[in-house]
Amino acid sequence: xxxxxxxxREPVHRNTHRAFFHDYTxxxxxxxxxxxxxxxxxxxxxxxxxxxxSLTPLGMDVRDAMLGIHERQPYIWIIGSVIMPDHIxxxxxxxxxxxxxxxxxxxxFKGACSKRWALLGGHNEVKSLFCRGFNDRIIWDDAHxxxxxxxxxxxxxxxxxxxxxxxxxxxFNHISIAGRELAAYGNIFLxxxxxxxxxxxxxxDTEEVRSSKVDxxxxxxxxxxxxxxxFISKAEKEVRNRAIEMGGRxxxxxxxxxxxxxxxxxxxxxxxxxxxxxxxxxxxxxLRRTVVSRSQALSMNALAEAIAASAGxxxxx
Numbered sequence: 001x002x003x004x005x006x007x008x009r010e011p012v013h014r015n016t017h018r019a020f021f022h023d024y025t026x027x028x029x030x031x032x033x034x035x036x037x038x039x040x041x042x043x044x045x046x047x048x049x050x051x052x053x054s055l056t057p058l059g060m061d062v063r064d065a066m067l068g069i070h071e072r073q074p075y076i077w078i079i080g081s082v083i084m085p086d087h088i089x090x091x092x093x094x095x096x097x098x099x100x101x102x103x104x105x106x107x108x109f110k111g112a113c114s115k116r117w118a119l120l121g122g123h124n125e126v127k128s129l130f131c132r133g134f135n136d137r138i139i140w141d142d143a144h145x146x147x148x149x150x151x152x153x154x155x156x157x158x159x160x161x162x163x164x165x166x167x168x169x170x171x172f173n174h175i176s177i178a179g180r181e182l183a184a185y186g187n188i189f190l191x192x193x194x195x196x197x198x199x200x201x202x203x204x205d206t207e208e209v210r211s212s213k214v215d216x217x218x219x220x221x222x223x224x225x226x227x228x229x230x231f232i233s234k235a236e237k238e239v240r241n242r243a244i245e246m247g248g249r250x251x252x253x254x255x256x257x258x259x260x261x262x263x264x265x266x267x268x269x270x271x272x273x274x275x276x277x278x279x280x281x282x283x284x285x286x287l288r289r290t291v292v293s294r295s296q297a298l299s300m301n302a303l304a305e306a307i308a309a310s311a312g313x314x315x316x317x
Contacts, residue, residue: 019136019138019219019222019223020222021219022138024101024102024103025097025098025099025100025101025102026094026097027094027095027096027097028093028094028102028138028139029079029091029092029093029094029138029139029145030091030092030094030102030136030137030138030139031089031090031091031136031137031139031148031151031152032088032089032090032091032092032106032134032135032136033087033088033089033134033135033136033137034087034088034106034110034130034131034134034135035086035087035130035131035134036085036086036087036129036130036131037128037129037130037131040058040117040129041056041058042056042058042059042085042086043055043056043058043059043062043083043084043085043086043088044056044059044083044084044085045085046084046085046156046159046160046163053082053083053084053156053159055083057120058116058117058120058129059083061113061116061117061120062083062088062113062116062129063081063083065109065112065113065116066078066081066088066090066109068109068112069092069105069106069108069109072105072108072109073098073105075094075095075096075097075098076092076093076094076095076098076102076105077092077093077095078090078091078092079091079092079093079145079149080148080149080152080153081152082152082153082155082156084155084156084159089151089152089155090152091139091145091148091149091152102136103134103136106134110128110129110130110134111128113129113130114127114128114129114130117129135224137195137223137224137225138223140195144194144195147194147195147311148194150194151192151193151194154192158189158192168186168187168272168273168275169185169186169263169264169272169273170185170186170188171183171184171185171258171262172184172185172188173283174283175188175283177191177280177303177306177307178303178306178307178310180303181282181283181284182280182281182282182283183257183258183280183281183282183283184278184279184280184281185258185262185264185272185278185279185281186264186271186272186277186278186279187249187272187275187276187277187278188278189275190226190249190251190277190278191251191278191307193225193226193249193311194311195220195223195224195225195226195311196225196226196227196228196251196307196308196310196311197216197217197220197225197226197227197228197308198227198228198229198301198304198305198307198308199217199227199228199229199231199236199239199240199304200229200236200301200304200305201213201233201235201236201239210235214239217239217243218239218242218243218246218248220248221242221243221246221247221248221249222246222247222248224249225248225249226248226249226250226251226311227239227240227243227248227249227250227251228250228251228252228253228304228307228308229250229251229252229253229301229304230252230253230254230255230292230297230300230301230304231250231252232292232297232300240252244267244271244276247276248276249275249276249277250271250276250277250278251277251278251279251280251304251307252277252278252279252280253280253281253300253303253304254279254280254281254282255282255290255292255296255300256281256282256290257281257282257283257284258279258281264277264279280303
């Protein structure tokens, strides 16, 4: 890991995902998330029973301002979007090099929304309709674009599910993943992310290959993706720790099951509270903690690869 360009980076705790390695003036595709400021009226009203989302007058203004981004900068195209009560998602494509970074035009959009809120009688004490900054995730290829578009379209349904299950400390005693029966604890929605990478380091990997893998995994974590692994070896644990320090999300495959009153402790408790952890364990419960054998390690690595290969689609039967 010493040669990795991510290895010496200091941990950053933030609500945004500006990728330090990326030029935001150049062509690219992104998923943008912007959160409404506390105290502002909702942008939409959700009927959870019917799963119907209706825009408020303010939400309609936000929609119009979003569509106006292309008018202000013709190189930015809005591909798909959803306006939720307290946040918005949209995918954007930048087709040519721009004079300013993408964030400048997102800032202009946020400012336009705040002005429209003021015209509707918004509170003078709160100058902006949205929280500071925004979250961006780079969309690397067509497959990720399809998955991101599906993710946005599925937002209202997931909101209904989250309303029914608001606690991120949820235990699922029996789920089927890639033909295996497992128990789960934590943020089950991590399984539905469109960018999941399996962290597997082989003893035969050269230093160059290992460094390249580490760069890829930490870039994924920095861009808001999910890393999945049993994290058995010291090198894999180092990747997990670095990703967590960078604000990343992880799915950890356990060799032992959950006891009846299982509760995460320490760092795992904090990660669950932040929605950044999912634990997967054998089902039915196999409670005796043992040293992981080679065959078990290979089996768990194969499961990690199956989960990563199913990124963007449900892996639960």
